[in-house]
Amino acid sequence: MLFHSFIHIPSIGKKTELKLWNQGFTTLKDVFNSDLSDKIKIGAKTSYEKLQDKDISFFYQELPSPEHWRIFNNFKNSVAYLDIETTGLSYNEIITTIALYDGNIIKHYVNGKNLEDFKKDIIDYDMIITYNGKCFDIPFIESYFKISITNAHLDLRYILKSLGYSGGLKLCEKQLGIDRKHELNGVDGFFAVLLWRYYKKYKDNRSLDTLLSYNIEDVLSLELLMIKAYNEKISQLSFDLDPISLPIQIENPFNPNKMIVYKIKKEFQIYGNSYLTKHQSRQEEKSHIKVKQDTKEIAYIIPHPESTEDYTDTRNLPSKSKNPWLYAKSKFGDYPEPTENSGKWLIFVERKDIDKIWEKIRKWLIAGLLSKYAKVSTVSKLKPSNKTSHVICVFTYDWTDEKDVMDIRKKLRDIGFTQKIPYKTDKDTRKGKYHSGYSTQISKYFE
Numbered sequence: 292m293l294f295h296s297f298i299h300i301p302s303i304g305k306k307t308e309l310k311l312w313n314q315g316f317t318t319l320k321d322v323f324n325s326d327l328s329d330k331i332k333i334g335a336k337t338s339y340e341k342l343q344d345k346d347i348s349f350f351y352q353e354l355p356s357p358e359h360w361r362i363f364n365n366f367k368n369s370v371a372y373l374d375i376e377t378t379g380l381s382y383n384e385i386i387t388t389i390a391l392y393d394g395n396i397i398k399h400y401v402n403g404k405n406l407e408d409f410k411k412d413i414i415d416y417d418m419i420i421t422y423n424g425k426c427f428d429i430p431f432i433e434s435y436f437k438i439s440i441t442n443a444h445l446d447l448r449y450i451l452k453s454l455g456y457s458g459g460l461k462l463c464e465k466q467l468g469i470d471r472k473h474e475l476n477g478v479d480g481f482f483a484v485l486l487w488r489y490y491k492k493y494k495d496n497r498s499l500d501t502l503l504s505y506n507i508e509d510v511l512s513l514e515l516l517m518i519k520a521y522n523e524k525i526s527q528l529s530f531d532l533d534p535i536s537l538p539i540q541i542e543n544p545f546n547p548n549k550m551i552v553y554k555i556k557k558e559f560q561i562y563g564n565s566y567l568t569k570h571q572s573r574q575e576e577k578s579h580i581k582v583k584q585d586t587k588e589i590a591y592i593i594p595h596p597e598s599t600e601d602y603t604d605t606r607n608l609p610s611k612s613k614n615p616w617l618y619a620k621s622k623f624g625d626y627p628e629p630t631e632n633s634g635k636w637l638i639f640v641e642r643k644d645i646d647k648i649w650e651k652i653r654k655w656l657i658a659g660l661l662s663k664y665a666k667v668s669t670v671s672k673l674k675p676s677n678k679t680s681h682v683i684c685v686f687t688y689d690w691t692d693e694k695d696v697m698d699i700r701k702k703l704r705d706i707g708f709t710q711k712i713p714y715k716t717d718k719d720t721r722k723g724k725y726h727s728g729y730s731t732q733i734s735k736y737f738e
Contacts, residue, residue, distance in 0.1 A: 292360075292361040292362075292363075292364050292365070292521075292525060292532065293338070293342055293350055293361055293362065293364075293365050294318055294319055294339075294342060294365075295312075295317055295318055295319075295528075295530075295532070296308070296319075296338075296354070296358075296361055297311055297316075297319075297322075297331070297334075297335070298354065298355065298358055299338065299350060299353035299354045299355075299358075300330075300331060300334030300335065300338065300353075301330065301334060302330060302331075303331065303334075309529065311327075312528070312529050312530060313529060317530050319335045319336075319338055319339045319342070320335075320339065322335040323335065323336060338350075342365065345365075345366070345417075347362060347365075347366050347369075347417045347418060347443050348443065350362055351443040356449075357449070357453060359443070359445055359450075360445060360450050360520065360521060360524055362418065362443060362445065363418075363420075363445060363517060363521050364521060364535060366417050366418050366443070367394070367535075368394070369393075369416050369417040369418060370393060370394065370416060370417070370418045370419070370420055371391050371392070371393055371413060371416040371418070371419045371420070371442070372391070372392040372393070372394075372419075372420050372421075372510040372511075372513040372514050372517075373389070373390070373391055373413075373419045373420065373421050373424065373428060373510065373513075374389070374390050374421065374422070374424075374428065374506055374509040374510050374513070375388070375389045375390075375428050375431060375432065375506075376388045376389075376480070376483045376484075376487065376502060376505075376506050377431060377484075378484055378487060378488075378660070379484065379655075379660045379702070379705070380427075380705040380706060381701065381702060381705040384660075385402060385435070386402060386406065386431065386432070386435050387401070387402050387483075387487040387502070388400060388401050388402065388487075388502055388503055388506045389406065389409050389432075389506070390503070390506040390507045390509060390510045391409070391412065391413070391510065392507070392510040392511060392513075392514065392541075393416065394514060394538065395541075397507055397510070397511075397541065397543075397544060398412060399503050399506065399507060399545075401499065401503070409432075409436075410436055410438055413440070413442065416442055417442065417443060418442055418443040418444070418445065419440070419442045419443070419444050419445075420444075420445045420446075420447060420513055420514075420517050421444070421445075421446055421447065421513070422446070422447045422448050422460045422463075422509075422513060422516070423446065423448045423460075424444065424446050424448075425444065425446045425448075425449075426448075429444065445517070447460075447463075447513060447516055447517060447520065450517075450520050450524075451463050451516065451520055454520060454523055454524070460509065460512070461479070463516060464512055464516065467515075467516060467519050469512055469515050469516065471508055471512075474546075474547040474548075474549050474552060475504065475505055475508060475547050475552075478501075478505050478547070478552065481654055481655075481658070482505075482555070483502055483505055483506070484658050484660070485555050485658055486498050486499075486501055486502040486505070486551070486555065487499075487502055488623040488624075488658060488659060489551070489554075489555055490502065492623060495551070497548040497550070497551045498548070498551050498555075500545045500546065500547075500548060501545075501547040501548045501551050501552060503545040504543055504545035504546055504547045505547065507543050507544070507545060508543060511540065511541065511543060514538065515537065515538075515540075518535050518537055518538070519537075521534075521535060522534040522535060608646050609645045609646055609649050609667045609668070609669045609670065609681055610642055610645050610646050610669075610670055611669075611670060612669035612670065612671060613669075613671050614669060614671065615668065615669060615671055615672040616666045616667065616668060616669065616672065617649070617666065617667050617669060618664070618665070618666045619652065619653040619656045619657055619664070619665045619666070620656075620657065620663065620664055621656055621657055621658075621659050621661070621662070621663045621664070622657050622658075622659070623657075623658055623659030624659025624660075624663075626659070626662050626663040626688065627663075627688040627689070628663070628688060629663075629664070629686065629688050629689075629717075630688055630689045631718070632688075632689040632690050632691050632716065632718075633686060633687065633688055633689065633690070633716070633717045634686070634687055634689075634690035634696070634714055634715055634716040634717055634735065635684040635685055635686045635687065635714065635715060635717070636684070636685045636687070636696075636699065636700060636703060636712055636713075636714050637682055637683070637684060637712055637713050637714070637715060638652075638682065638683040638684075638685070638703070638708055638712055639680050639681070639682055639712075640680070640681045640682070640683060641680060641681075642670065642680075642681060645667070645681045648683065649667045649681075649683060651706060651707070652665055652667075652683055652685065652706075653665065655702075655706055656685070660702065661685060661699060661702055661703070662685060662686055662687050662688070662699050663686065663688070664686040665683065665684060665685045665686060666683070666684050666686075667681060667682070667683045667684075668681045668682045668683075669681070685699060685703065686717075687699050690714065690716050690735050696714060696736060697736075697738070700712075700714075700736075700738050711737055711738060712737070712738065713733075713734035713736070713737050714734055714735050714736035714737070714738070715733060715734055715735065716735055719733060
């Protein structure tokens with residue numbers, strides 16, 4: 292496609308390029324002996340020389356970003372399809388695995404084994420192709436390894452969006468007729484976090500193999516998506532170019548383990564929402580352990596640390612539950628148990644959004660990505676005067692540990708809660724200190 296491109300030449304935009312094509316100037320060579328301006332002819336000759344020299348950096352720098360897809364066909368033999376898995380969204384998390392595919396060979400890297408090899412391997416490629424890599428994968432890699440990625444970079448998220456495909460990698464695959472292994476249906480980035488944590492907790496290589504299978508499936512998919520996107524782009528041109536043939540799909544060297552996927556889905560109850568049985572509802576009502584303090588009976592604000600109740604059940608919806616509170620408890624990680632100085636960040640949510648937002652908090656908490664406990668008020672908790680607003684409490688073990696409190700706040704921002712929210716101690720809640728608005732006399736922090 293670069294042999295047919297003029298838009299990177301100074302003073303030539305889309306309209307001028309289209310005009311040149313319509314006049315019969317469909318290659319760089321067509322311009323050399325034409326009566327066009329010297330500026331255009333010099334630009335075409337320079338471009339032709341750079342193309343002969345396989346100077347990808349020239350075209351990557353000179354082409355407008357939305358036209359970077361044009362680079363693909365000329366440099367597809369030196370491309371790395373790249374995808375990473377991590378333990379979370381923020382850059383203080385770790386990279387767990389990396390998958391790299393060059394159209395012939397699959398390479399994989401695992402934290403604690405060969406992850407550092409990635410730094411020298413990636414240098415061998417002129418171009419990398421990702422999905423959403425400009426926003427996530429590449430900045431994360433650069434932050435984690437303390438390196439700078441200088442390869443030309445095509446981000447399929449933007450290329451596909453320009454063609455009308457959006458909604459995430461998996462949805463784009465479906466729209467373009469790409470199917471994954473049946474065993475990986477329902478496995479996503481969050482599930483990949485659970486696979487890694489399960490592997491680290493139980494030393495179960497079946498979990499790691501499933502994670503690598505998922506990670507590698509992503510990069511194999513990227514090749515198909517890139518070729519399909521390129522072919523669709525050139526089909527929109529005013530002249531004909533030969534499409535790239537779809538490759539024979541290389542076999543993924545790792546297979547997902549059905550039992551591991553089932554066990555993790557069962558342990559974290561990833562089935563979607565349905566209702567609790569009457570027995571489970573009664574058990575939940577007993578989850579508050581009562582104690583005596585100042586001769587008054589009060590309830591713990593959070594579940595008792597020694598309780599054996601399951602606080603990760605998704606089968607009750609905050610918008611419909613008859614219980615005043617629903618709870619979530621981390622199953623991974625070593626976050627400290629609450630102390631007498633425990634407290635919580637308060638997130639206020641409209642009823643129309645509460646089920647979706649609570650599920651997001653619940654998922655990241657039980658995976659060990661936040662603190663240890665969270666709870667959400669249900670529709671039965673709302674006062675008659677307030678029929679719309681729920682509250683989600685994300686607890687920290689000690690409000691005096693400001694670094695920890697702010698670390699939890701940062702993680703909440705990373706998963707989308709960017710508005711200012713208050714932090715309140717459990718002691719103040721037990722004493723009945725409430726207020727309208729965010730009084731600094733009640734809130735220890737408001738960030």
